[in-house]
Amino acid sequence: MKKLDKLILMSFWGPFLVTMSVVVFIFLMKIMIFYIDDFVSKDLGIWDYSRLFFFFSLITVPTALPLAMLLSSLMAFGNLGEFFELTAIKSAGISVVRAMAPLFIVAVAISIFSFYFNDRISPWANLKGYSLLYDIKTTKATLKIKEGIFYNDLPGYSIKVDKKMADAQSMKGMVIYKHDNRSYEHGNTTIILADSGKMYTINENSNLVIELFNGTMYTEDNDNGGRPAYIVSPVGQAPPAHTKFTRNIFDHYKLVESLSSFGMKRTDEGQFKYHEFMKNINDLNHTSDSIRTSYNETKKNLLPNSQQYFSYNYKQGTDKKLKSGVWIDSLLNKPLSDSLKKEILTNAKSSAASMQSYVKSNADYLQAKIKDASKYELEKHHKYTQALSCLVMFLIGAPLGAIIKKGGFGVPVLVSVLFFILLYVLINQGDKWVKEGLVIVPVGAWLANTVLFLAGMYFIDRARSDSRLFDKDVYQMRIKRIKSFIASRFGKTPLINS
Numbered sequence: 001m002k003k004l005d006k007l008i009l010m011s012f013w014g015p016f017l018v019t020m021s022v023v024v025f026i027f028l029m030k031i032m033i034f035y036i037d038d039f040v041s042k043d044l045g046i047w048d049y050s051r052l053f054f055f056f057s058l059i060t061v062p063t064a065l066p067l068a069m070l071l072s073s074l075m076a077f078g079n080l081g082e083f084f085e086l087t088a089i090k091s092a093g094i095s096v097v098r099a100m101a102p103l104f105i106v107a108v109a110i111s112i113f114s115f116y117f118n119d120r121i122s123p124w125a126n127l128k129g130y131s132l133l134y135d136i137k138t139t140k141a142t143l144k145i146k147e148g149i150f151y152n153d154l155p156g157y158s159i160k161v162d163k164k165m166a167d168a169q170s171m172k173g174m175v176i177y178k179h180d181n182r183s184y185e186h187g188n189t190t191i192i193l194a195d196s197g198k199m200y201t202i203n204e205n206s207n208l209v210i211e212l213f214n215g216t217m218y219t220e221d222n223d224n225g226g227r228p229a230y231i232v233s234p235v236g237q238a239p240p241a242h243t244k245f246t247r248n249i250f251d252h253y254k255l256v257e258s259l260s261s262f263g264m265k266r267t268d269e270g271q272f273k274y275h276e277f278m279k280n281i282n283d284l285n286h287t288s289d290s291i292r293t294s295y296n297e298t299k300k301n302l303l304p305n306s307q308q309y310f311s312y313n314y315k316q317g318t319d320k321k322l323k324s325g326v327w328i329d330s331l332l333n334k335p336l337s338d339s340l341k342k343e344i345l346t347n348a349k350s351s352a353a354s355m356q357s358y359v360k361s362n363a364d365y366l367q368a369k370i371k372d373a374s375k376y377e378l379e380k381h382h383k384y385t386q387a388l389s390c391l392v393m394f395l396i397g398a399p400l401g402a403i404i405k406k407g408g409f410g411v412p413v414l415v416s417v418l419f420f421i422l423l424y425v426l427i428n429q430g431d432k433w434v435k436e437g438l439v440i441v442p443v444g445a446w447l448a449n450t451v452l453f454l455a456g457m458y459f460i461d462r463a464r465s466d467s468r469l470f471d472k473d474v475y476q477m478r479i480k481r482i483k484s485f486i487a488s489r490f491g492k493t494p495l496i497n498s
Helices: 003-034 046-084 086-090 096-137 281-300 302-307 326-333 336-405 409-433 441-445 447-464 470-488
Strands: 158-165 170-178 191-201 207-221 244-258
Touching: 003 046, 003 096, 003 409, 046 086, 046 096, 046 336, 046 409, 086 096, 096 336, 096 447, 170 207, 191 244, 281 302, 302 336, 336 409, 336 441, 336 447, 409 441, 409 447, 441 447
Parallel strands: none
Antiparallel strands: 158 170, 170 191, 191 207, 207 244
C-alpha cells in the first residue's frame, strides 16, 4: 500500500467511525422518543432496556451507513483540499480519480457488508426488537398511586390515599375497597379505612405489601346464597336473610398481593414473522412467488366460477364467446304474461347483483394480492438498493469534498444532510409509486440510486476538471457578465469596464 493510500484512509476512518456512532445514536433516540409513551411507568429492568437498545441499534445500522459514508468521504477529501494536500497530490501527476481509488475499494467492501447485514442480521434484529417492544407495550404500568384519586389497576382493589410522604412508601388517610368474585353483582364486599400505611414490593417486585396502621375493616357477608338484603322478594315468597356486616378494629394489618399481572410476558415471535422486515431474500422470494401463484390461480378461475351466477345454459366456441342459438330466439319471441315478465326481471336483477358482487370482491382480492406481492418484492429490492446506496453516497461525497475544499463538521454536514434528505425523499416517492401501481417494482425501488448515481458521475467529472462549482465569486462574475450583456444589448452604459 502506498503512502498516499494510507494518508487518505487515515483521514477517512476517523470521521467514519465518529459519524457512524453519532448517526446510530440519533436514529436510536428518534425511535425511543417515538415510543417513549410505551416505556413510561413500566418499571422494566436494565436488562430489558439494554436488549431493546441493542436490537434497535442494529436496525438503524443499514440506514446510518450511507449517511456515514457520504459525510466521512466528503470530510476526508474536504480536509485534503482545505490544507492544500489535494493540490500537492494533483501537482505530483496523480489524478483525483486515482486518489479516490482506496476509498472506492472501502466503499465496495462496506456495500457488501451492508448487503449481508440487510439480508441476515436486520431481519433477526427486527424480529427480536419489535417482538420485545410489543411485549413492553402490552405490559401494565407499575403501581402509581396519586393523592385523592382512586387507583383501580391492581386486580381486586380500589385504593385511595389522602397524602403521600416523601419516602414514596408511607401514606396518610388510606381507603381500600377490596372486591371478591361477587363484586360485579353486589359491589364492594370489604372496605378498609386506615389512618396511615405503607406500600412496598418484595421478592424482586413480584409481590406488593400493604401495611395498614390504626384502622377499621368493614366486611359484608351475605347469607341465603349470597342474596343481599336490599333485593325485594316476589309476593308469596319468604324474604331473604339479612346481610351481616362485620367491623374489625386493628392497630396493624398487612396485605400481600401478587404483581404477576404487571410483569412482562414474552409472546411467540412466530406471530411477527409474516412482516416483510422480518424476512431475508429467500423468504421474500418464496412469499412473493406464493402470492403471485395464488393471484394467477384466482384470475384463471374467474370465468369458470362465474358460471354459477347464470340461470341458463350456453355453448362456448373456440373463442370463448357466448354463441346465440335457436333456443334463445324462441325464448325471446315467446309471449309472456305480466307476472312472468316480473319474475324474469326479478331473477335477472338478482343474478346481475350477485355477479356484480362476485366481480367486485374478486377485483378487491386480486388488487390486495398484487399489493402484497409488490410489498415483499419491494423489500427484496431494498436490500440491494440500501447496500449500493453506500457506494453511491461515496461517489457523491468524495468529489464534492474535492470541489468544496472544506473539512470539519460545518459545510460537509450541511451538504450531507441535504443529499441524505434527497435520498430519503426519492426512496419514499418510489415506494409510493409502486404501492399505487404507477410504476413496476424495480423502477420505484431503484429510482433514488439511479438519480444520485448520475449526480455522482457529474460531480466526479467536475472534480476531474478542477471545477469551482461552489465558489461564490464564479457566480458573481457570471451575474455581472449577464448584466453587462443586457446593458450593451439595449444601448445602456455597461456595468463593468471592458
